[in-house]
Amino acid sequence: MTQTNPVDIISDELPEDTVDTVVIGGGAAGLNGALMLARSRRSVVVVDAGDPRNAPADAVHGAIGLDGTPPAELLRRGREDVRRYGGLVVAGTVVDAAPLPPAADGDLGFRVRLADGRAVTARRLLVATGLRDVLPEVPGLAEHWGHHVVHCPYCHGWEVRDETIGVIATGPMSVHQALLFRQLTDDVVYFSRGIDLDDPDRARLAARGVRVVEAPVSEVLRADDGGIAGVRLADGDVIERRVLAVGTTLQARTEGLEALGLATEEVPPGIGTRFVSGLAGATDVPGVWVAGNATDLTAQVGAAAAAGALAGARINADLVIAEADAAVVATDTVGSVA
Structure with a gap:
């Protein structure tokens, strides 16, 4: 182990030899995929940029046996697990991943290049780059992201129960979001931000006691304790709130992967963009799998x-077949020569 990156990920040295699999992304999906591969005695390298989506959060919730674990601690344990079975974790950012010409035995290959110029080759790739949350352009909103500004009632709802909550609408699903948070507190205000509400939605919100505010949101006000004091509207009115819920636009992290030619698609209604994947994370590009938030935006x-583990198992199975087929060819060749 040779270096520590700015977010304190101890980095292994990048191997010179071709490895069985490079995992791009060191979050839950990438690390669990690498764990399955390493336990199958595969040479595996995880390239971790050290920028996990849930870094601003205080704890992971809704994961049995891990509830309340800080995200950084969960990932630290995951890296230890991968290394325990011989896997490597390399701190770095992938700037280019591209297929190589087939090997002499017909097997696949890829070259992965990092921002600092280092490179590694692999027989298979697992893309687990995660996603990026894009917040609406409301002054004062982003600085509270992950603490007093939340998005998921299952991830953070218990922690903000009984608070005064404002839901800042970003699309049609925001009404559903407001009703979910109404399950956790009896004081919810819905800021529509110009999004039309049909009669059934208005009826649901009214029946649950959710106040609808039509005036545009001008800014989020900071409280003296560093939290949120409320929301200032365009007409100058201030509505006191301690917590804001907002649906972000979810964008799979695709940077550096363009040469792979992986298909992406928009997820309606306005949820975001994901990598297209099939069973166990398989893609249309031979030798490339994808797992986690990069393909399942709401996971x-x-x-x-779990998706990472399944993809890792499928990659190992694919390698097993490739090696068995190569062994058959080699045996036939020896037999014909003899």
């Missing part, structure tokens, strides 16, 4: 980890 930590 929580437990679901992302």
Whole structure:
């Protein structure tokens, strides 16, 4: 182990030899995929940029046996697990991943290049880059992200129960979000921000005692204790709130992967963009799998980890078949020569 990156990920040295699999992304999906591969005695390298989506959060919730664990601690344990079975975790940012010409035995290959110029080759790739949350452009909102500004009632709802909550609408699903948070507190205000509400939605909100505010949101006000004091409207009125819920636009992290030619698609209604994947994370690009939030935009930590494990198992199975087929060819060649 040779270096520590700015977010304190101890980095292994990048191997010179071709490895069985490079995992791009060191979150729950990537680490669990790497764990499955390493336990199958595969050479595996996880390239971790050290920028997890849930870094601002205080704890992971909704994951049995891990509830309340700080995200950084969960990932630290995950890296230890991968290394225990011989896997490597390398701190770095992938700037280019591209297929190589087939090997002499017909097997696949990829070259992965990092921002500092280092490179590694692999027979298979697991893309687990996660996603990026894009917040609406409301002054004062972003600085509270992950603490007093939340998005998921299952991830953070218990922690903000009984607070005064404001839901800042970003699309049609925001009404559903307001009703979910109404389950956790009896004081919810819905800031529509110009989004039309149909009669059934208005009826549901009214029946649950959710106040609808039509005036545009001008800014989020900071409280003396560093939290949120409320929301200032365009007409100058201030509505006191301690917590804001907002649906972000979810964008799979695709940077550096363009040369792979992985298909992406928009997820309606306005939820975001994901990598297209099939069974166990398989893609249309031979030798490349994808797992976690990069393809399942709404997966929580437990679901992302499970998807990574399944993809890792499928990659190992694919390698097993490739090696068995190569062994058959080699045996036939020896037999024909003899």
